[in-house]
Amino acid sequence: MDALARLPPLRETISAHGLDARKQLGQHFLLDLNLTRRIARSAAPLHDGTTIEVGPGPGGLTRALLMEGAARVVAIEVDRRAIAALADLQQAADGRLDIIEADALAIDVARLGPPPRRIVANLPYNVSTPLLLHWLHAADALADMVLMFQKEVVDRLVARPRSKAYGRLSVIAQHVCTVRPLFDVAPSAFVPRPKVTSSVVRLTPLPADRRLADLTPLERVTAAAFGQRRKMLRGSLSSLFEDPTSLLQRLGLSPTARAEELSVSDFMRLAAEVS
Structure with a gap:
């Protein structure tokens, strides 16, 4: 924990590695440790199994997960610049952080570590829905997901019949999981600032006998x-x-x-x- 506390501020990490957020990667970084730790606490308990993060960027949420006691974090990142930026954090994590350079859509989460497996992520906007659908197919391998989306996506996830937001994503997500919205995150919390509000949601897979084996x-x-x-x-x-x-x-x-x-x-x- 002391080694994590001694890490340089995230803005210094971003500057040192030229890690400007890129629109084509859907990147918006969270730098407020109070906020990232709130997200991490929402995913508790973290003390056993495997916590999977997608798109860690400079490592704000990654730090929070480790500070909140995650036994093992597997961070999946497609941006090579971020891999280098996470090196100091990996060293400070004392064996609790693994970093995989890969496209998360090509990853079988069941192979990333022992259960219980949970996914905790501030998802890149441009691939958030495909990623969720990918993980809903892998629900047998997951205990929980705490994810941040654009608020309009969370509105669709929790929408009820006869509402404008109710659609394909609502049906599939609610068939597979209990869906519980947690809290909103203002645009001002991100660097760069997006045009929309974001929301954090918890999706907990239902027992296997209550959902289709094949979606x-x-x-x-x-x-x-x-x-x-x-x-x-x-x-x-x-x-x-x-x-x-x-x-x-x-x-x-x-x-x-x-x-x-x-x-x-x-x-x-x-x-x-x-x-």
Whole structure:
């Protein structure tokens, strides 16, 4: 802990390594240690298993995770400049920090360390949704996820039927996880300052017997239904089912309903019919 406290301020680390945030990488750095430690505490307990961080950048959240007692942190970073910037932090972590230079979308999280595995990350804006979907497919390997997104993404994750934000991401996330929004983070907390508010959310996978082992059928149904969300279901689902009207009636669903009117369990029943 003393070695971590003696590290130079993050702004010095950024300057020393030319680690300016790059738009093409969706980077916005969090430098306020009070805030990063609040995020880390939201992911507790950290004292066992493996904590996985994606996009550590200069290491603000990484420091916080280690300070809050993470037994082992695996940081995945695609930006080579950040790998060099994390070297001093890795040394101060005394064996508790591993750094992998890779695209997180290509990583099997089940191979990153012993369970319980949790993901804690301030996600790059440009790949946040693909990353989440990737991890929802790997829910069996995860105990928890504490993630920061743009607030509009969190609004979609927690949205209920018949609301404007309710869509494909809402259905898939709520089928796989209990989704709990935690707190908002103002644009002023980031360097550079984004144009939007961010939010931290906790996603805890449901027991395996309460969710699909393979999410592909659910993805196909929600893609068809919400891909043409203003269409009635009898029309939007015609690419998946030979006679969607009869199928919907058999399931007790209205063929003239639209996608946003269906519950997560309704979509589950439709997914069970996908061949």
